[in-house]
Amino acid sequence: MAEMAEEDKVLNEVTQSEYKYGFYTNIESDRVPIGLNEDTIRRISAKKNEPEWLLTWRLEAYKRWQEMEEPDWANVDYPKPDFQAITYYAAPKQKKKLESLDDLDPEMKETFDKLGISLDEQKRLAGVAVDVVMDSVSVATTFKKKLGELGIIFCSISEAVQEHPELVKKYLGKVVPPSDNFYAALNSAVFTDGSFCYIPKGVRCPMELSTYFRINEAGTGQFERTLVIAEESSYVSYLEGCTAPMRDENQLHAAVVELIAMDDAEIKYSTVQNWYPGNKEGKGGVYNFVTKRGLCHTRSKISWTQVETGSAVTWKYPSCILKGDHSVGEFYSVAVTNNYQQADTGTKMIHIGKNTKSTIISKGICAGHSNGSYRGLVKMGKKAENARNFSQCDSLLMGNSCGSHTFPYIEIDNKTAKVEHEATTSKIGEDQIFYCNQRGIPTEEAIALIVNGYCKEVLNQLPMEFAVEAQKLLAVSLEGSVG
Amino acid sequence: MLTIKNLRASIEDKEILKGINLEVKPGEVHAIMGPNGSGKSTLSSVIAGREDYEVTAGEMNFLGQDLSELDPEERAHAGIFLSFQYPVEIPGVSVTNFLKTAINESRKAKGLEPMPAKDMLKAMKEKMALLEIDRSFLSRSINEGFSGGEKKRNEIFQMAMLEPKLAILDETDSGLDIDALRIVANGVNKLKSQDNAVVVITHYQRLLDHITPDFVHVLLNGQIVKSGDKNLALELEEKGYDWIKKEQAPIG
Numbered sequence: 001m002a003e004m005a006e007e008d009k010v011l012n013e014v015t016q017s018e019y020k021y022g023f024y025t026n027i028e029s030d031r032v033p034i035g036l037n038e039d040t041i042r043r044i045s046a047k048k049n050e051p052e053w054l055l056t057w058r059l060e061a062y063k064r065w066q067e068m069e070e071p072d073w074a075n076v077d078y079p080k081p082d083f084q085a086i087t088y089y090a091a092p093k094q095k096k097k098l099e100s101l102d103d104l105d106p107e108m109k110e111t112f113d114k115l116g117i118s119l120d121e122q123k124r125l126a127g128v129a130v131d132v133v134m135d136s137v138s139v140a141t142t143f144k145k146k147l148g149e150l151g152i153i154f155c156s157i158s159e160a161v162q163e164h165p166e167l168v169k170k171y172l173g174k175v176v177p178p179s180d181n182f183y184a185a186l187n188s189a190v191f192t193d194g195s196f197c198y199i200p201k202g203v204r205c206p207m208e209l210s211t212y213f214r215i216n217e218a219g220t221g222q223f224e225r226t227l228v229i230a231e232e233s234s235y236v237s238y239l240e241g242c243t244a245p246m247r248d249e250n251q252l253h254a255a256v257v258e259l260i261a262m263d264d265a266e267i268k269y270s271t272v273q274n275w276y277p278g279n280k281e282g283k284g285g286v287y288n289f290v291t292k293r294g295l296c297h298t299r300s301k302i303s304w305t306q307v308e309t310g311s312a313v314t315w316k317y318p319s320c321i322l323k324g325d326h327s328v329g330e331f332y333s334v335a336v337t338n339n340y341q342q343a344d345t346g347t348k349m350i351h352i353g354k355n356t357k358s359t360i361i362s363k364g365i366c367a368g369h370s371n372g373s374y375r376g377l378v379k380m381g382k383k384a385e386n387a388r389n390f391s392q393c394d395s396l397l398m399g400n401s402c403g404s405h406t407f408p409y410i411e412i413d414n415k416t417a418k419v420e421h422e423a424t425t426s427k428i429g430e431d432q433i434f435y436c437n438q439r440g441i442p443t444e445e446a447i448a449l450i451v452n453g454y455c456k457e458v459l460n461q462l463p464m465e466f467a468v469e470a471q472k473l474l475a476v477s478l479e480g481s482v483g
Numbered sequence: 484m485l486t487i488k489n490l491r492a493s494i495e496d497k498e499i500l501k502g503i504n505l506e507v508k509p510g511e512v513h514a515i516m517g518p519n520g521s522g523k524s525t526l527s528s529v530i531a532g533r534e535d536y537e538v539t540a541g542e543m544n545f546l547g548q549d550l551s552e553l554d555p556e557e558r559a560h561a562g563i564f565l566s567f568q569y570p571v572e573i574p575g576v577s578v579t580n581f582l583k584t585a586i587n588e589s590r591k592a593k594g595l596e597p598m599p600a601k602d603m604l605k606a607m608k609e610k611m612a613l614l615e616i617d618r619s620f621l622s623r624s625i626n627e628g629f630s631g632g633e634k635k636r637n638e639i640f641q642m643a644m645l646e647p648k649l650a651i652l653d654e655t656d657s658g659l660d661i662d663a664l665r666i667v668a669n670g671v672n673k674l675k676s677q678d679n680a681v682v683v684i685t686h687y688q689r690l691l692d693h694i695t696p697d698f699v700h701v702l703l704n705g706q707i708v709k710s711g712d713k714n715l716a717l718e719l720e721e722k723g724y725d726w727i728k729k730e731q732a733p734i735g
Contacts (some may be wrong), residue, residue: 430535431571437555438531438565439585439641440592449584453575453624 036083038062041189044088048158048192051165061178061188068182071315074344075373075405078313081252081287088190088223147205152236153198154209157225160196167198171229175258175295175321183254183289183315187223191256194224199234199265208463210239226257230265230300237268239466251276251286253311259294259302263324266301267294270462271318272470274310274477282340282369285312292316298324298353305461307470308335308345309477317375319348322356322387329358332458334470336477337370337402346376346407351384351417360391363455366402367478373405380417387417395425396454398447398478448475484509484680485530485649490541492529499525501705502541507649510677514691514716515684517702518724523684524568526702527653531565532558546648560592562648566638566655572626578637579621582607582644589645610643614670631658639670646674651682656690668693688720701727 041062045055070080147154153164160168178188199205230236240257253275261267269292278285288311294302304318320329331347349358364372378389395404410419428450436446452459452471459467490503499522507513517523529536530543532555543550545561553561573581587597607621614636626634635655642650652671656664671681671694683694691699691713699715700707703724708731709715719727 429571432573434531434533434555435567435571435573436581436585438559438567439581439645440556440559440589441585442554442556442588445584445588449576449581450573453573453580456575 036062036086036088036190040088044190044192048161050161053169054161057173057178058189061173061185062190064179065182065185065189068185070182074315074375075371075407076313076315076342076344078287078342083186086252088192147207150203150206151200152203152205153196155196157191157194157196157227160227164196164198167229168196168227171227171258171260172225173258175260175293176256176291181291184256184291187225187254187256187291191223191225194226194255195228196226197228197236197238199230199236201231201262202233203231204234205236208237208239208466210241222251222253222255224255226255228257228259228267228269230259230261230267232262233264234262235266237270237463239270239272239463241272241274241466241469252289253286254289255291257290257292257318259292261294261296261300261302261327263298264300265297266303268303269294269305269318270466271304271306271308272462272466272473273306273308273314274473276312277310277339277341277477278312280339280368282312285341286310287312288314288316290314290316292318293321293348294319294329295321296324296327296329296356299326300324301328301330303330303332303461304347305330305332305458306334306345307455307458307462307473308333308343309473311343312341314341314343314345316343316345317347317377319350319377320358321350321352322358322384323352324356325353326355327353328356330461331358331360331362331376332461333362334365334455334458334474335363335372335374336365336474337367337372338477339368339370341368341370343371344373344375346374348377348379349389350377350379350381351387351389352381354383354385354387356384356387358387358389360389360393361457362391362393363458364393364395364404365398365451365454365474365478366395366404367398369401371403371405373407375407375409377409377411378419378421379411380414380419382413384414385416387414389417389419391419391421393421393423394454395423396451397425397427444475444479447478451475451478484546486542486544487530488542488544490526490529490543491539492525492536493539494525494536498539499536499705500529503702503705503707505700505707507680507682509648509680511698512675512681512683512694512696514696514699514713515682515702515707516686516699516716516719519686521702522705523702524653527565527651527682527684530558530651531555531563556588557592559645559647560589564642564645564647564650566635566642566650566652568654568657570626570629570634570638572624572629574624574627576625577622578625578640579607581625582641585641585645606644610640613643613673614640615666616640632660632663635659636663636667639667643670643674646679648679649682650679651684653684654686655683656685656687664690665693688716691716703727703731 038059041058045058173188176184178185197209228238259267259269275286275288296302302320308314318331322329329349335343335345337343346362347360360376362374364374366372374393380387393406397404404425406423408421412419432450433443433446436449451474459470462470485507487503487505490500492500503526515523525536529538538551545563548561550558583603590598616636629637635658655667659667668690683690696713699711699713701709709727
């Protein structure tokens, strides 16, 4: 028991204080927000018919948030959002719930179609269950029945609060506590929806679970909350994709994702993120400040795969806490910045248990006047006997006006632990482009080919149909980047 | 097929080609020989449309089209293929994927549908057999970790797949051992027809032992100073370039 308590203490320490070394600046603030107040939170909670404990939890988070200051250690520069000018709850205009995805807003469908994925097609061809979050409230959930037969719960988090309060109460905020950071606290206070996923013991989820988010109303902050729980010896692959329509003003997106992999469980979490990045002059675009973290118990595995092409400003570090012995954490990332986009992204691998292993493959691509940074922490705790990490951080530059930066943080408290770090920086060569041209491949296609080749190790981690979409996205994101 | 008249080209204000004249007809094999720095590779790059070089005078006509109006990929679509002296590596892009993209981009430019995967695979198998290439080759990243010989063989494999009208082989023999040289030359000969033409750029006679040229041109200081039949190549092999340089001296 004493050991357990000790372990929890270590875990606690890790989740509470890992923002040192540049990840967090804590300055007391007495700023009192005008627009966002306790009443806002009470209203959200009441609209969603939430139990008392959740309202208390939100209010507590709000209190913590008020004591915190917006972090400024990231290598990004943007006007600070006005939290009073944000609408914290916006229900869609549709009156009734949709019977099927066919009833979806045609404009929304069009956005999906532009990416070459119609929901129907995905449903039919790929067997993907899609839970669409549109303007904070879920409007469509499919395949529920089939999943239900296996005891899998896949629904919006609001629904989970109503239907499975015991599970939500048990796990919400356990991996990312409200006090974790400024945006996690804000999210905890005002989150309006998101996804909930529960895989029972020994069940292998037979299909990719997928959620599409998009910001719909101008000025609507999007605060999703995602909770994925994989019980002992279960497996789930979860896909998250984002699309946002053109917007002229900056929109704030501050999500929290928590993953829990119990003993021998495996969670694969894939993201394709293409929120509106702003126009070519750097005007507009989404601010994407996300906290994603997974907790691994004994012999479990969590893999994060992300393809980040969107947002004006991105601040995101999907992390793994390798608490259990022999647990495995993986992070595969492609981050593209073009025009005036800024991204500060990476991961944190916190090794606590013995024989824990982590792999980090990060591919940055910078074009235009953009700035891309990799920021990663590998921490080997005192008890992490024989822990291993391999990190590879590559950057690809296009043109002469962009910047790529790498900030690796390594902390080792155990002599038997081993950390390897490799990094490369390269430019797309004129030679490579001419070689492709000579074979009949035009420059835009040549760049897409070269970039996709460069990102192959990461794209290979994505489920097939998602990888195809990601490849298209990379090409679209870099259109016109070489003159 | 290809007519070059008084072609002058420079790089960074340094003139490399100083008035080239060349006529290549279908079914012909031309060899262009010359010492280092004479402008051989520049000529092939300029024909392929490399932007580093500025064409300052003259004209290049390919099958009735003015080449100066075509981008490099359009020249490729028209049927010009350049086997590179130093093929570049493209990490993560497999030979198959690269060829598929190249073939389908050319087809797209001609208004054709992408080639069915079955047909492409069949063609690849045939050409691989012709060039004695192992199947595992297809899934490797293009030119990455390839030996010198593999790179050149890969170039000829691409040529075989793309079926160009005019193939320019820029020092394809360099880096090849005797066996690889024979295989590559054999491949080129089998692909040769009355409708296509080959321009071989080389330092040495040895490739010409396998690919017999109809014409041999000597490029010296940016100009073709002497043309002849295959015997000229033998003479060069024996006597070097100095006698031609001397022959030229009084004129200049």
